[in-house]
Amino acid sequence: MLGEVRKAACVAIGDELLAGDYPDSNSGAIAQALAELGIEVERFVVVGDSKENLERTLYDLCARYQVVVCSGGIGPTLDDVTRDAAAAAAGVPLELDAKVLEWLRESYARRNRKMALSNERQAWFPSGAQVMPNAVGTAPGFRVWIDGGMLAVLPGPPHEMRDMLQRELLPWLRSTCGQGPALATQRFYLLGLPESNFSDRAGDWMARGANPLMGVTAHTGILKVTLRGRAESPEGAQALVAARAAEFRERFAAEIYSEDDPRVGVALVRLLASKGRKLALAESCTGGLAAELLTEAAGASQVFQAGWVTYSNEAKSACLGVDPALIVRHGAVSAEVAKAMAQGAAQRSGADVAVAITGVAGPDGGTPEKPVGLVWFGLSVGGELSAVEQRFPPVDRTSIRRYAAHVALDLVRRHVR
Amino acid sequence: MLGEVRKAACVAIGDELLAGDYPDSNSGAIAQALAELGIEVERFVVVGDSKENLERTLYDLCARYQVVVCSGGIGPTLDDVTRDAAAAAAGVPLELDAKVLEWLRESYARRNRKMALSNERQAWFPSGAQVMPNAVGTAPGFRVWIDGGMLAVLPGPPHEMRDMLQRELLPWLRSTCGQGPALATQRFYLLGLPESNFSDRAGDWMARGANPLMGVTAHTGILKVTLRGRAESPEGAQALVAARAAEFRERFAAEIYSEDDPRVGVALVRLLASKGRKLALAESCTGGLAAELLTEAAGASQVFQAGWVTYSNEAKSACLGVDPALIVRHGAVSAEVAKAMAQGAAQRSGADVAVAITGVAGPDGGTPEKPVGLVWFGLSVGGELSAVEQRFPPVDRTSIRRYAAHVALDLVRRHVR
Numbered sequence: 001m002l003g004e005v006r007k008a009a010c011v012a013i014g015d016e017l018l019a020g021d022y023p024d025s026n027s028g029a030i031a032q033a034l035a036e037l038g039i040e041v042e043r044f045v046v047v048g049d050s051k052e053n054l055e056r057t058l059y060d061l062c063a064r065y066q067v068v069v070c071s072g073g074i075g076p077t078l079d080d081v082t083r084d085a086a087a088a089a090a091g092v093p094l095e096l097d098a099k100v101l102e103w104l105r106e107s108y109a110r111r112n113r114k115m116a117l118s119n120e121r122q123a124w125f126p127s128g129a130q131v132m133p134n135a136v137g138t139a140p141g142f143r144v145w146i147d148g149g150m151l152a153v154l155p156g157p158p159h160e161m162r163d164m165l166q167r168e169l170l171p172w173l174r175s176t177c178g179q180g181p182a183l184a185t186q187r188f189y190l191l192g193l194p195e196s197n198f199s200d201r202a203g204d205w206m207a208r209g210a211n212p213l214m215g216v217t218a219h220t221g222i223l224k225v226t227l228r229g230r231a232e233s234p235e236g237a238q239a240l241v242a243a244r245a246a247e248f249r250e251r252f253a254a255e256i257y258s259e260d261d262p263r264v265g266v267a268l269v270r271l272l273a274s275k276g277r278k279l280a281l282a283e284s285c286t287g288g289l290a291a292e293l294l295t296e297a298a299g300a301s302q303v304f305q306a307g308w309v310t311y312s313n314e315a316k317s318a319c320l321g322v323d324p325a326l327i328v329r330h331g332a333v334s335a336e337v338a339k340a341m342a343q344g345a346a347q348r349s350g351a352d353v354a355v356a357i358t359g360v361a362g363p364d365g366g367t368p369e370k371p372v373g374l375v376w377f378g379l380s381v382g383g384e385l386s387a388v389e390q391r392f393p394p395v396d397r398t399s400i401r402r403y404a405a406h407v408a409l410d411l412v413r414r415h416v417r
Numbered sequence: 418m419l420g421e422v423r424k425a426a427c428v429a430i431g432d433e434l435l436a437g438d439y440p441d442s443n444s445g446a447i448a449q450a451l452a453e454l455g456i457e458v459e460r461f462v463v464v465g466d467s468k469e470n471l472e473r474t475l476y477d478l479c480a481r482y483q484v485v486v487c488s489g490g491i492g493p494t495l496d497d498v499t500r501d502a503a504a505a506a507a508g509v510p511l512e513l514d515a516k517v518l519e520w521l522r523e524s525y526a527r528r529n530r531k532m533a534l535s536n537e538r539q540a541w542f543p544s545g546a547q548v549m550p551n552a553v554g555t556a557p558g559f560r561v562w563i564d565g566g567m568l569a570v571l572p573g574p575p576h577e578m579r580d581m582l583q584r585e586l587l588p589w590l591r592s593t594c595g596q597g598p599a600l601a602t603q604r605f606y607l608l609g610l611p612e613s614n615f616s617d618r619a620g621d622w623m624a625r626g627a628n629p630l631m632g633v634t635a636h637t638g639i640l641k642v643t644l645r646g647r648a649e650s651p652e653g654a655q656a657l658v659a660a661r662a663a664e665f666r667e668r669f670a671a672e673i674y675s676e677d678d679p680r681v682g683v684a685l686v687r688l689l690a691s692k693g694r695k696l697a698l699a700e701s702c703t704g705g706l707a708a709e710l711l712t713e714a715a716g717a718s719q720v721f722q723a724g725w726v727t728y729s730n731e732a733k734s735a736c737l738g739v740d741p742a743l744i745v746r747h748g749a750v751s752a753e754v755a756k757a758m759a760q761g762a763a764q765r766s767g768a769d770v771a772v773a774i775t776g777v778a779g780p781d782g783g784t785p786e787k788p789v790g791l792v793w794f795g796l797s798v799g800g801e802l803s804a805v806e807q808r809f810p811p812v813d814r815t816s817i818r819r820y821a822a823h824v825a826l827d828l829v830r831r832h833v834r
Contacts, residue, residue, distance in 0.1 A: 016634040018458055020445025021641050021679070027463070028437025041435055042470060044463035046444070049632065051625075053459060077616045078623045079632050116613045136810070138613075157635070159812035196533045196555075199494045206495045208468075215466065215496055217433035218574070224438050262438070281726070287712025288705030291726040295704025298780060298814060300728060306736050307726030309698070309708040315723040315766065349732065363715060393553065395576035397715060 008034055008041045009061045011070035013082055014156060015048040026071040026154070026161050033165055037173055038183055039067055049073060054085035062089070062149030069169070072156030074139045076118040082153055087126035090146045094124045100131060100140055107138065132168040136160050141168070183230055184237035186212075186245045189262050190223040190255040191410040198223055201251065205244065212241050220402040221410075223255075224262060257413055264409045265293035265300070272303035272353075275416055280351035281307040281408075282320055282341040284332065284358040285375065290405040305351035310341070320344030333358050333370050335387035338378030346380040353416065354380040355408045361400045375404045381415055425451055425458045426478045428487035430499055431573060432465040443488040443571070443578050450582055454590055455600055456484055466490060471502035479506070479566030486586070489573030491556045493535040499570055504543035507563045511541045514548060517557055524555065549585040553577050558585070600647055601654035603629075603662045606679050607640040607672040608827040615640055618668065622661065629658050637819040638827075640672075641679060674830055681826045682710035682717070689720035689770075692833055697768035698724040698825075699737055699758040701749065701775040702792065707822040722768035727758070737761030750775050750787050752804035755795030763797040770833065771797040772825045778817045792821045798832055 010027035017024050024046050031041035042065070047057050054073070061068045073082030087094045101123035108115040122139045125131060132141040132152075137160040143152045152169050154161045190198070195218040199206060202225075206214045212229035227248070229240035249256065258267040272279055281291050281304075291307035294300055308319050313332055316322040322340040330336040341356035359375025366372035373392040378385065388411060392403045427444035434441050441463050448458035459482070464474050471490070478485045490499030504511045518540035525532040539556045542548060549558040549569075554577040560569045569586050571578045607615070612635040616623060619642075623631045629646035644665070646657035666673065675684040689696055698708050698721075708724035711717050725736050730749055733739040739757040747753040758773035776792025783789035790809040795802065805828060809820045 014634060015630075015632040016641060016643065017445065018448055018461065019452075019632070019643055020442075020447075020449040021634060021643070022636065023440035023442040023445055024461075025437075025440040028434065028440055030437075031435055032437040035436075042465065043474075044435065044441075044461075046461035046463075048459065049625075057460075076613050077633060078625055081625070116617045118616050119613060136812070159810075159816060196493050196536060199535050200533045208466075208495055208498075215432040215436070216494060217431060217438060219439060224433060226433065226436060226438070283705075286709075287717065287721075288700075288708030288724055288726065291700075291705030292703075292709050295726070295728060295818075296815070298778075300704065304704075304726075304728050306728070306732040307705055308736075309705065309712070309721075309724030309726070311712060311718050311721050311723070318767075319723050319725075319765070348736070350735075361715075393576075395553065398713065399576060401712075 006039045006067065007065050008039050008067035008069065009043045009045065009065045010041055011057060011061065011068060012044065012046045013049065013054060013070060013073035015079065017046045018048045026156070026158060029158070029162060030069050030071070030165060033170055034067070034069070035183060035185065037170070039173070040183070049079040049081050051081040051085045051088070054081060055088045058085060058089040058146060058151060062146035062151055065149055067150055067152070067173070069152045069154065071154045071161050074122065074141065074153060074155055076116065076121055076138070080121070083121075083124055083126065086142075086144055086146075086151060086153060089151075090126050090144050092127040095127045097123050097125055097131060103133075104138060132164055134160060134164055135167060136163045143172070182232065182234040182237040183228060184234065184241040186227040186241045187259060188225040188248060188252070188256050189258040189267070190225065190252060191221055191257050191264070191406060193223060193252075193255045195223060205248075212244050220399050221406045222262065222264070254414075257410065263293065263296050264406050265295070266297040268409050268413055269294060269297035269300050269303055271413060271416055273299060277303065277353055277416055278305045278351040279303055279412060280305045280345040280349035280354040282345035282354065282356040282378075283307065283309050284311060284316070284341070285361040286357045286401050286405045286408070287311060289401055290355075290357060290408050293405055293409060305349040306345070308345060316341060320348070331370065333360055333374060333376055335376055335378070335389070338376040338387045339380075339385040340378070342378035342380040343385055346383070352382055353412055355412050357404055357408045359400070359404055361397045361404075362394060363397060366394070373400055375400070375407070377408055377411055379411055379415065423456045423484065424482050425456050425484035425486065426460045426462065426482045427458055428474060428478065428485060429461065429463045430466065430471060430487060430490035432496065434463045435465045443573070443575060446575070446579060447486050447488070447571075447582060450587055451484070451486070451590075452600060452602065454587070456590070457600070466496040466498050468498040468502045468505070471498060472505045475502060475506040475568060476563060479563035479568055482566055484567055484569070484590070486569045486571065488571045488578045491539065491558065491570060491572055493533065493538055493555070497538070500538075500541055500543070503561055503563075503568060503570060506568075507543050507561050509544040512544045514540050514542055517548060520550075521555060549581055551577060551581060552584060553580045560589070599649065599651040599654040600645060601651065601658040603644040603658045604676060605642040605665060605669070605673050606675040606684070607642065607669055608638055608674050608681070608823060610640060610669075610672045611635075612640060622665075629661050637816050638823045639679065639681070671831075674827065680710065680713050681823050682712070683714040685826050685830055686711060686714035686717050686720055688830060688833055690716060694720065694770055694833055695722045695768040696720055696829060697722045697762040697766035697771040699762035699771065699773040699795075700724065700726050701728060701733070701758070702778040703774045703818050703822045703825070704728060706818055707772070707774060707825050710822055710826060722766040723762070725762060733758060737765070748787065750777055750791060750793055752793055752795070752806070755793040755804045756797075756802040757795070759795035759797040760802055763800070769799055770829055772829050774821055774825045776817070776821055778814045778821070779811060780814060783811070790817055792817070792824070794825055794828055796828055796832065
């Protein structure tokens with residue numbers, strides 16, 4: 001029998017999260033970091049800027065989990081209630097930390113800015129809390145004990161949260177808590193396979209009781225597969241995962257594009273650099289997204305020769321030399337125009353590989369012959385031209401564009417690898 | 418006194434969410450839709466694909482909230498446990514729905530595909546549940562009563578979730594539940610103002626007890642401000658919000674770029690179209706992101722003449738005609754090169770406005786004079802050239818690129834409006 005894995009919960013705070021202005025991405029990042037310490041996050045909770053509601057939530061979670069990490073609600077504005085709620089849940093008053101106040105004043109002075117009065121709120125903490133300095137922003141975090149559970153409070157802005165997590169919270173957790181049973185994780189990222197086909201090909205690897213446990217999720221053409229092994233020792237967990245991973249690599253050799261980074265562009269830049277190839281892009285319906293995905297990689301300039309966003313028919317002709325007669329005869333969304341775009345991009349940039357994307361992203365502009373979701377891809381490899389058609393489900397403009405950009409970059413991968 | 422607003426909770430299900438593979442965006446969309454019916458979502462919960470954990474979560478939330486809406490975990494694979502957990506929480510067995518099974522078989526046959534065996538799982542529901550058909554995918558949803566609360570289960574993929582929400586769940590809620598006290602909401606999206614300056618300028622509009630209640634959040638340069646008014650009647654709530662909104666528009670006239678759509682590019686396309694202006698883009702460090710933001714708008718082709726992604730120095734010269742000597746003398750990240758890029762883009766495309774972006778997105782490539790975060794913007798308006806410098810905090814590559822793309826599009830807005 002394995003010992004109990006220590007359990008944790010993450011809380012994200014903000015009316016804007018509940019209002020759907022944007023999703024909580026902090027809790028996922030925190031959970032990933034805690035997993036490496038053997039602490040399993042079992043639950044994320046998102047609550048608004050209501051002190052009472054947050055106080056009750058923190059109290060309940062600290063009674064149930066050994067570690068609770070929350071992010072947000074410690075900024076300078078009046079809707080930042082986390083300090084008050086944490087103090088109330090711990091049953092202690094707020095106290096002004098004179099050192100933090102001085103630090104705040106100095107850090108504003110250094111940037112030649114006057115400290116807004118509201119920033120003073122950021123120097124108050126629940127009595128007895130351990131302050132965690134903020135190296136990249138103005139809101140310090142803190143740790144406080146509530147009914148046996150440890151509550152850590154981090155800032156809401158993702159880069160401040162990540163910095164304080166890495167610099168302050170993780171080292172403290174590592175030194176304070178012993179290690180639980182060992183976990184090992186392996187991820188695979190696949191393109192070009194529907195989820196239900198994957199499920200059938202993966203078979204009983206996906207059973208609920210399996211160790212390693214396999215999880216899969218599909219998102220605009222990308223399958224993310226996670227293997228999680230658990231054993232008494234780190235070596236044991238790693239061996240379990242390594243054995244399954246070896247079989248997995250064999251079964252899905254053609255579809256795996258990455259084992260560490262989900263970003264399609266980053267994986268492709270790495271592949272192109274290793275092969276010494278140069279790529280050019282000509283985009284219509286994706287409007288720059290494929291280029292953007294490619295340049296997410298810091299080293300993209302090594303392999304990315306040039307990109308064109310030729311959204312209008314005139315731009316396709318003026319910038320890429322596509323014959324206007326071709327567009328009139330076949331339409332902008334056609335094999336012929338896709339190939340001409342790829343050819344133009346390759347010739348003008350000197351790249352040896354060029355891919356072009358032209359399609360109907362919707363919501364308007366679809367016809368019975370060329371419905372929303374139809375996309376043509378043109379490929380030029382060493383001067384040789386080809387074209388591929390894909391029909392994506394007519395979901396929404398954003399998803400169709402993302403699907404199409406992923407497929408375009410994957411076409412290059414399959415040709416180059 | 419106002420009556421009690423009906424309270425709800427959202428649950429998102431999936432190990433991949435807890436693993437931080439991507440954030441839960443469904444709950445935010447569901448909360449926005451429920452708010453329009455006067456149902457206030459007070460809490461989001463994310464749990465993994467563990468039947469026991471989910472069963473307990475659903476049971477607890479249904480005891481506390483009148484409406485619980487969950488998404489995910491009803492796909493064909495073995496890690497889809499929502500059907501089982503909902504049945505267990507309701508204390509009823511699962512039953513095969515023969516009609517749904519037949520529908521599943523037919524929908525596969527129509528697409529000339531063989532139904533994978535695992536898809537049969539999608540035809541089982543808790544006994545007594547009301548099935549909600551899925552018009553855009555294979556997993557039907559359902560509604561079931563658990564201890565007085567109504568649990569609605571929607572699919573996880575966002576486009577399927579949204580379709581079933583709009584087509585099935587909202588009409589049903591509208592016909593079944595009466596209206597609670599009225600809520601009215603107004604949003605503003607601002608660029609070019611730090612959050613703490615905003616807070617000082619907004620003053621007591623942001624007090625916790627204010628009605629309308631004002632919330633603000635900052636994200637890569639964008640401030641999202643939400644006013645939420647509450648009153649006995651819809652007219653009363655709207656009047657409260659309208660009065661504050663009028664004052665707000667006056668105080669932040671220069672910074673507001675949108676009142677409905679947060680997407681900077683969409684707002685700019687609307688503005689350019691209303692003024693009959695045409696835009697060209699020349700991007701280096703943003704690598705296509707500005708073009709991508711602009712073409713999120715379905716009508717972008719009206720105003721977007723052409724875009725170049727000239728990531729390398731050679732591409733800047735070859736594609737945009739930037740004098741190589743200029744790059745040698747001033748460096749690629751400079752006012753001179755930014756202006757030359759904008760000029761090249763305007764001349765080659767015939768657009769009357771062009772904006773160019775060249776900067777150090779990091780993580781490498783920074784120097785003491787040109788640190789990570791330094792970005793130069795070049796602007797060509799009717800042939801007249803100018804340049805603007807911005808120094809973003811050296812957070813991370815993705816945020817710097819996003820900041821820079823937002824600022825570039827905002828520069829155009831401020832010149833054109």
